[in-house]
Amino acid sequence: MKVWFGMQGDNTVAWHEWVSAVKKWGRAERIHSYSRGIANMAEAHIRYDEAFRPTTQINLLHPVILDGWISGGLNAKSDGTRKIEQYDKLYASLKQDQAAMLSHSHGEFTMMWWDDSLHSLVLATDIYATRPVYYWVSPKGEWFAANDLRILLLVHDIPFAIDQNVCRMFPTSGFAVGENGFEDRTFFKGIRKVPAASYAFLGRDHAVHAHSYWGLSQLLNGKDLAGDAVPRFRELFQEVTADRLKDEKHIVELSGGLDSAAVTAAAIAGGRKEQLLAVNISFAEPDMILSHDKDLVKNMMRDMDIPGLIILGDATAKIPNAEIGRDPLWFVDGPDPRANSLVNETFTVIAEEYGASSVLTGEGGDFIFSGEVSVIDSLLRQRRFSEIYKLLREWSGGSMKEMLKLGFQYGIAPFMPYIGEKLYYDLLWSDTEYELPEYFTEEHRKREREINKEDHLRYRKSRELSVWGKRFHYDFLWPRARYMDAVGVTLPTYHPFLDRRLIEFSFSVPPEQHFDVLKGLEEHYAGSKMLLRKSFTDILPAYVYNRSTKTTYAHMARKSFMNDRRHVLQLFEPGEHVFVEELGIIKRDIWWKHLLAMAIRSEDPNNDLGMGYQYMRSVIDLEIWLREASKGKEHLLDRSRPGKSRVMADIETVNTPEKAKIYSYQ
The missing domain is CATH 3.40.50.620 (HUPs)
Structure with a gap:
């Protein structure tokens, strides 16, 4: 497996100690590294066995590392063996408008590079963060990042502090039971993740700034297929x-x-x-x-x-x-x-x-x-009235009362601001709410209620899509599934x-x-x-x-x-x-x-x-x-x-x- 890690800062001792720790801990057989000024980065190939191999270390020609593949605006692939000619072109492309280049690209990747204009390392994920990127900022303003949390924890100065609030939120319908991730939070205090479809850099204020390059706006701008x-x-x-x-x-x-x-x-x-x-x-x-x-x-x-x-x-x-x-x-x-x-x-x-x-x-x-049963409002927007009538008649079993009910719920309600929002949740998402078992404390029950309230608010984000069927897919896709952080631990997936x-x-x-x-x-x-x-x-x-x-x-x-x-x-x-x-x-x-x-x-x-x-x-x-x-x-x-x-x-x-x-x- 390929791992990469980087440090922004002039603490050369900390950097060399980190590289040595990765070599020893991961039995790394190949390390490619780059150090110039405050930019330090390296990638290593580790194997899931216990054989000893001598480590070879080679200098990177360009301050850019990719894990996975990317195509479109940017083009390169590297799960393990580096392809230097692609990295030449990749780094040249990243010197342009990086947000535009990323938004016109596709792939499954994590990436790190040095940006002269920002005077910072830049970290990026693909649109669903199919591979995670972790980072930590030291009290002195040094920035450490890696595509594997274990690699980041090898940094001696990173404190080992479990985030008890995240632990308490975990056994709820909003997270463990719903299989949802914690966005940019981890189970360790101070260690964060780069959100999906984002790039992040360290500002002059020593704070990490994350910017989205793809999202709902791209879906809204797309044309409906005829x-x-x-x-x-x-x-x-x-x-x-x-x-x-x-x-x-x-x-x-x-x-x-x-x-x-x-x-x-x-x-x-x-x-x-x-x-x-x-x-x-x-x-x-x-x-x-x-x-x-x-x-x-x-x-x-x-x-x-x-x-x-x-x-x-x-x-x-x-x-x-x-x-x-x-x-x-x-x-x-x-x-x-x-x-x-x-x-x-x-x-x-x-x-x-x-x-x-x-x-x-x-x-x-x-x-x-x-897909879901919510298709009537889509047909209505297309003025396909005869199809709506035929569908409602068969759906209702010929009952006029049931036809009117289904027609209102799935056809008229999506156009009504308040009632539509309530019915959208009740009809399509209320079955994701479950009664908590009695062994949970009242404190935890309160936590569950608060998370459910936040869930109700979250569903409002998709309102701009208007069509209920599209909203359903958006709300099913997000929040990002947490298991994405783990599926590629031992093998590229x-x-x-x-x-x-x-x-x-x-x-x-x-x-x-x-x-x-x-x-x-x-x-x-x-x-x-x-x-x-x-x-x-x-x-x-x-x-x-x-x-x-x-x-x-x-x-x-x-x-x-x-x-x-x-x-x-x-x-x-x-x-x-x-x-x-x-x-x-x-x-x-x-x-x-x-x-x-x-x-x-x-x-x-x-x-x-x-x-x-x-x-x-x-x-x-x-x-x-x-x-x-x-x-x-x-x-x-x-x-x-x-x-x-x-x-x-x-x-x-x-x-x-x-x-x-x-x-x-x-």
């Missing part, structure tokens, strides 16, 4: 997928759902089949049959004639580090937000064995292509659906082309993602693009809890020092009763544990993280040091010439 969106979507999706397939071999994470299937189909349609290795996560045990699509995916691999691996991840169905110290702690900015961080280790080993440079996912497809071009295209498509209300009457999923369903019917099997139900991962959550319940109970048993109680989040006695009840319920394979488990899991994960972090900076750095990835699974092969040669590090 006619059938399918041909243009297919063409564009092939383009954005091909942009992420520049090396000999890439893993595509094939779940069996529409999003990852569309990514695979786009690659095949673009003539990139030979570069793909499809990898699926499934389970062997019968009680997990509802939490995977193993048979469907096997058929997909055969029918589309692509090589694939099925990871049977039963042994990964655990709560990471429920037995403190058992598992790696490679993500340190709070509890790891990945659904199954243990199985990600297997992906890392597979990539090494098969020579895959990155993983492609279907992340983001839900956010911008799922790319997300075609989060490409700027595709996001802007999605918002140009009328909502009625995203969602078919009538098909969604019996099963909501059957009416969603219509562009994905229609665009690759020549490549995808009919049993994929006609899917009417979505696989639930609730049983994986149940199994994870059941497998580790003994260790979880030990964390909270009488006599233990419980950090989440100390922070005023839970009432210990009531929590213990609920925990025991959940341990019993997890035995039932037909019980998916419900939303109550999501709150419980957020408390458990926070307690585990606090147990680790409370031991101090050196402990956390030691626990998070890159090491050997484990293969905690059996692996089945499909369409491969020989049996998978996967080395186990269990």
Whole structure:
């Protein structure tokens, strides 16, 4: 993996100590660095193994570093091996209007460069911050930044202070349960992140100034697409997928759902089949049959004639580090937000064995292509009155009363300022509010209420989009999903659906082309993602693009809890020092009763544990993280040091010439 870091300041001792610490901690095999005046920057290549390699250090020719790829106004790619000729052009372009250059670019990247006019290092993220950038400013005005929080914590002078307010906000519907990030905040005081679609620099006032280069205004300025969106979507999706397939071999994470299937189909349609290795996560045990699509995916691999691996991840169905110290702690900015961080280790080993440079996912497809039933106001704006009548008649089952109700709710209300705002939230978002379990303290309940109030205000930001279907996609996309901070910790990960071009295209498509209300009457999923369903019917099997139900991962959550319940109970048993109680989040006695009840319920394979488990899991994960972090900076750095990835699974092969040669590090 590639890491980069930089310091603005003339403290050469601190800089050299930092470089040495990165070499030692990360067993870096290559370091490219630049130092001139107060500008210091370096990039290093670290591997997730324990082999010793001599470090080679080379000077950078230009004060610019990129991780990932960028194209359009700016053009360069660098996940590992540097391509100096691209950096020449990249640095020359950045000397122009950087905001304009960034706003006309697309890609998945983090970047740092020196700007003479600002007399500062500049940090930048892509439009969704698919890779995070962290920074800290010292009391003396020195600025430290890195694309990995662990690298930043290697700076000796950075204090190790957990932000208890962030910890308290974590187990709420607005964050852990809703999977939302904390914008620019981290779990450590004083350490911040550069927001998505932004560049940041250190001003002469020794304060960091972040400026957005892309956002709602770009979506508002886009023109609505006239006619059938399918041909243009297919063409564009092939383009954005091909942009992420520049090396000999890439893993595509094939779940069996529409999003990852569309990514695979786009690659095949673009003539990139030979570069793909499809990898699926499934389970062997019968009680997990509802939490995977193993048979469907096997058929997909055969029918589309692509090589694939099925990871049977039963042994990964655990709560990471429920037995403190058992598992790696490679993500340190709070509890790891990945659904199954243990199985990600297997992906890392597979990539090494098969020579895959990155993983492609279907992340983001839900956010911008799922659609919702709110299509009437869009049709009304287009004066398609006969279609509105026909839709309402079938939607209502012929009931005039129901027709009038639906027509008012989804057609007239969006044009009414106050009533429209209330109904927009009640109809499309009120199901994201959940009643807090009784084990939370009154202090925490108050916190939840305040966060819910802020959520109501947040939804008002999308009002300028006017059309409810577009507002829904915008409010689904933002706040940014927190798991983006963790998905690429050990292996470069790319997300075609989060490409700027595709996001802007999605918002140009009328909502009625995203969602078919009538098909969604019996099963909501059957009416969603219509562009994905229609665009690759020549490549995808009919049993994929006609899917009417979505696989639930609730049983994986149940199994994870059941497998580790003994260790979880030990964390909270009488006599233990419980950090989440100390922070005023839970009432210990009531929590213990609920925990025991959940341990019993997890035995039932037909019980998916419900939303109550999501709150419980957020408390458990926070307690585990606090147990680790409370031991101090050196402990956390030691626990998070890159090491050997484990293969905690059996692996089945499909369409491969020989049996998978996967080395186990269990």
